[in-house]
Amino acid sequence: MSILYSADRLTKKFKGRTVLDLEQLQLEKHKIYALIGANGAGKTTLLNLLAFLVPPSSGTLQFFGRDAIYNRQHLLELRRRVVLVDQYPILFTGSVWKNVEFGLKVRGVAKALREKRVLEVLELVGMRDFTQADAHKLSGGESKRVALARALAIEPEVLLCDEPTANVDEENQDVILSILERINTENQTSIIMATHYLAQSRRLAHHILMLAHGRLSDRSELF
């Protein structure tokens, strides 16, 4: 078993209120995990911690067996291996192309390689015809697909998705779920997604984790 994340007594507090309190958590690589739970259960907070966007209030978080160190340089290294797609993804002002190539550009990837990669991922999400479209004029489902393409362009080791199919029509839901399944199978990308939908979780995830009031439920693996 190869451990991706290992959390020990990990807590996150906002204004004195504990929103996440995990005694122990171990996540394996190359798997799909579904985080389910009611609103306010701590799903998004956990994803933000796993994406290294916020530091924990206490406890330790290990990534591939090494403690996450919350200094600028180390965080940049960690963030370049993990990517989070938000529940309501923000697309930068400009074209779909500019959005998708962003992660490659900040990594200094050569133009020819960037172009190849952008076209590949836009093809994967079925948005190849939208390369020059204004990103702010896309529908909700299209925006989610572009945000997913933008995340996949950088070939992350871990893809974190917050409610990847929320607020999109059924057709787009199926497209998104198929993409997640495919990149896990073909690229061995580890996926951790927060969702409200148990049926989706059962279809896609290798493991289901249930969060309630910021804690992992004992019933997690029973679903």
Place this chain on the structure above:
Amino acid sequence: MDLLLDSLKSAFLLLLSYDPELFAIVGVSLKVSAISTLLASLLGVPCGFIIAYSSFYGKRLLLTCLNTLLAMPTVVIGLLVYSFISRRGMFGSLELLYTQKAIIIGQVILIVPLVTTLTIAAISRIDNRYRNTALTLGATQLQMAWVIIQEARYGIGAAVIAAFGRVIAEVGISMMLGGNAKGFTRTMTTAMALEYDKGEFVLAVALGLTLMTIAFGINLLFHFFQGRTYVDTV
């Protein structure tokens, strides 16, 4: 009323005749104001970004101080800078007094707080998800800052335009630090004040018309930027 109408008529004729004195004055005003605005923007925009994105003890006090500086009279800044650059001042040896550089120094001090506070306001309006998205996609702090500045560009543009409007219309600093020397430091506002003192209204009105035309152009730009900001956030 006749005096005003006659002055307006003569002023239009003066403008249409491309009077060299008039255009020299307008040129000095535009040059000095443009340089001041550029320098103040180079200082104020990064400061605004840093303040907006930092948490530090005394931040609210700093914001209150910046807002207070917005109300600082130009005469006070003129006096302050004068005390440093006059012959007996700390920088007297640089012989800056009654030069365009002196006006620029004063005007920069006048508008840096304006650019900074308006930049803070523009940046604070940007959804925090832009920051997180840039970071999760692997951006460095500097690359993330550039993303935020790009997203806030209309608000920042409006800040710069507002600052230019402030300096081109000010008179206290230009008069006290520039000295109103013809052909060198005479700006539209100091020339208007001088012509008024002399009882020569024609040039004053012509300059007033030019200043208002420039102000109108600036406001058109300002509304353009404001409109784009509004459209972007809807």
